[in-house]
Amino acid sequence: MTKVCVTGGSGGAGNAIIRDLLAKGYDCLNLDINPPNEELCPFAQLDMTDYDAVLEAMTGSDMLVHMAGNPHPDEDHRGAADRFANNTVALFNAFNAAAALGIKRIVWASSETIFGFPFIENQPPEVPLTETATPAPQTGYAVSKAASETIAELMAEMHGMTIIGLRLSNVLYDDVAAVPSFQKIPGYWDDLNSRKFNLWGYIDCRDAARAVRLALEADLSGAEVFNIAAVDTIMKQPSRELVEQTMPEVKIHHGLTGRHAMLDCNKARILLGWEPEYTWSSILEIDPSATNKDDAS
DSSP states (O other): EEEEEEEEEHHHHHHHHHHHHHHHHEEEEEEOOOOOOOOOOOOEOOOOOOHEEEEEEETTTEHHEEEEEEEESSHHHHHHHHHHHHHHHHHHHHHHHHHHHTOEEEEEEEEEEGGGOOOOSSSSSEBBBBBTOOOOOSSHHHHHHHHHHHHHHHHHHHHHHEEEEEEOEEESSSSTSSBBBGGGGGGTTOOTTTTTTTTTOEEHHHHHHHHHHHHHHSSSSSSEEEEOOOOOOOSSHHHHHHHHHHHHTSSOOOOOOTTTTTTHHHHHHHHHHOOOOOOOHHHHTTTHHHHHHHHHO
């Protein structure tokens, strides 16, 4: 049975990934600095910046899913230094251990922040954004992700590995107790700028987990990156209205219709066979069009 090492498996997305993999017949190992709320699989508590500990713990694994890292935004230069040092070293250690152990398939969490989030003083060149858009990181965290994509390219070439980065949108949970919760969405609608920082994007944790599994199984080689986002925005207003009222100088492609998401995920659909299944409207059982009609009346 294939054994998948999941770093950061105690976090929300990591937990969803482990659940999905176990349901599909994989064995899993969780490596995390924090113990899980529920031990779904064997767990090793360690600091990913400790290479010897990472190497020892990963021994015996067949594949690697690297989700570990500090996801919190950095508010100043010290925070930026901490995020960059932690996240890039943790990723290099995971990839380097995989190379040493002969692991040839890696899926890891890149980020939508690489496009220039948070969009406060800067703006995207166009929407929707594809993977070919020039990276424009604005934070230490985002710079760590941009650097990590380069590390992935170099190590895939050096060691003959397949390393797939998923530029995940804001991962949400159907759990009122979660900080990134679907239940908070209606509170965003009165202020179009409230979620402009990431172009009003999101992804359900289960859709993110399925993208990881399909990336592990996809017929790919070398280093690749994929946008992973829901089909729609987190808002009830049409996408063009969001952009035109908050970023009027941004180029809008003709394909941006209705409440379409600002991240283009066609590459994942074609190469991974991935389609997002969940939307906030289906989870909250709210019809966005009916809500807009109510506002108009």
